[in-house]
Amino acid sequence: MKALVTGAAGQLGTDVVTILLSNGHDVLACGRKELDFTDLAQCQQVIGQFQPDVVIHCAAYTAVDAAETDIDGAYKVNAVGTRNIAVAAESNGSKLIYISTDYVFDGTSNESYQEYDNTNPQSIYGKSKRAGEVLVQSLSTRYFIVRTSWVYGAHGNNFVKTMLRLGQEKPSLKVVHDQKGSPTYTVDLTNFLLELMVTEKYGVYHASNSGACTWYEFTQAIFEEARKLGISIIAEPEPCSTDEFPRPAHRPANSVMEHLSIRTNGFQDIRPWREGLIDFLQQWTGTESK
Numbered sequence: 001m002k003a004l005v006t007g008a009a010g011q012l013g014t015d016v017v018t019i020l021l022s023n024g025h026d027v028l029a030c031g032r033k034e035l036d037f038t039d040l041a042q043c044q045q046v047i048g049q050f051q052p053d054v055v056i057h058c059a060a061y062t063a064v065d066a067a068e069t070d071i072d073g074a075y076k077v078n079a080v081g082t083r084n085i086a087v088a089a090e091s092n093g094s095k096l097i098y099i100s101t102d103y104v105f106d107g108t109s110n111e112s113y114q115e116y117d118n119t120n121p122q123s124i125y126g127k128s129k130r131a132g133e134v135l136v137q138s139l140s141t142r143y144f145i146v147r148t149s150w151v152y153g154a155h156g157n158n159f160v161k162t163m164l165r166l167g168q169e170k171p172s173l174k175v176v177h178d179q180k181g182s183p184t185y186t187v188d189l190t191n192f193l194l195e196l197m198v199t200e201k202y203g204v205y206h207a208s209n210s211g212a213c214t215w216y217e218f219t220q221a222i223f224e225e226a227r228k229l230g231i232s233i234i235a236e237p238e239p240c241s242t243d244e245f246p247r248p249a250h251r252p253a254n255s256v257m258e259h260l261s262i263r264t265n266g267f268q269d270i271r272p273w274r275e276g277l278i279d280f281l282q283q284w285t286g287t288e289s290k
């Protein structure tokens with residue numbers, strides 16, 4: 001297929017481009033230089049020229065805390081920019097995959113969230129990503145909205161890399177134990193996107209690695225698996241509460257998402273988060289030591 005990828009230099013987009021290419025797809029990788037999607041005319045020109053079968057919209061304003069004071073900036077990218085991509089993809093007849101987030105939920109439920117549960121974002125980032133979803137749903141006839149969570153991979157900064165660094169530097173580390181979610185390895189998410197994009201099974205999907213943990217439990221797992229690979233982790237994680245680490249943007253206490261659409265559409269569920277983590281650490285330490 002011909003696939004146009006936005007955010008091609010980002011954490012997820014980099015792996016999407018690499019894996020699409022290694023699976024023989026024809027890819028136009030768009031970083032900011034190739035396509036500033038806040039410009040509608042540019043979207044129409046770039047998408048109209050390449051004529052992709054699918055647009056995979058990975059780019060976003062992802063600075064969750066900065067968004068609280070840069071409201072226009074967040075909406076310009078996540079809402080207006082997504083609208084531009086949706087309009088251009090639709091007039092070209094392209095399918096559209098919009099990557100969205102667990103932050104569209106308020107996190108107060110005791111149950112895991114299903115795809116068609118009511119949303120109630122509490123942060124500007126979550127609200128602006130939800131606005132992007134609404135625009136995609138109203139402007140595109142062939143869309144997949146794929147909500148994911150707690151993303152990490154080889155490219156860019158993320159929680160796993162931060163913990164690996166801090167774990168080697170500090171003897172003890174306080175980590176939040178009252179927020180739970182599903183860590184997601186970019187490679188596992190990308191493999192799901194590749195399966196999805198060749199279908200016409202449009203709709204909303206929750207796509208994280210399966211299972212759930214708190215940030216504290218995730219850190220414990222990172223340290224355990226890193227030690228097995230010979231990384232000298234000196235830190236022991238200590239559980240703490242969200243209140244001990246006040247941040248500008250609200251974080252959902254429960255961001256665990258049910259994979260109802262994956263099951264009901266006959267896709268295989270994404271593997272457990274710990275298996276993804278082990279694979280990532282093996283790849284990462286292999287790359288690092290080269």
Ligand SMILES: NC(=O)c1ccc[n+]([C@@H]2O[C@H](COP(=O)([O-])OP(=O)(O)OC[C@H]3O[C@@H](n4cnc5c(N)ncnc54)[C@H](OP(=O)(O)O)[C@@H]3O)[C@@H](O)[C@H]2O)c1
Pocket residue numbers: 006007008009010011012013031032033035036037038057058059060061062077081099100101102129148149150151152156
């Ligand atoms: N990271 C997570 O934990 C997480 C969780 C749930 C959902 N998601 C969603 O997953 C997707 C991928 O996230 P990620 O972690 O890969 O994010 P990322 O590493 O921050 O990448 C986002 C990319 O978007 C680009 N971008 C932003 N504004 C742009 C514009 N106007 N024109 C062109 N490019 C622009 C950024 O370019 P610059 O670097 O030049 O700004 C960056 O390369 C996003 O939709 C995000 O909302 C992420």
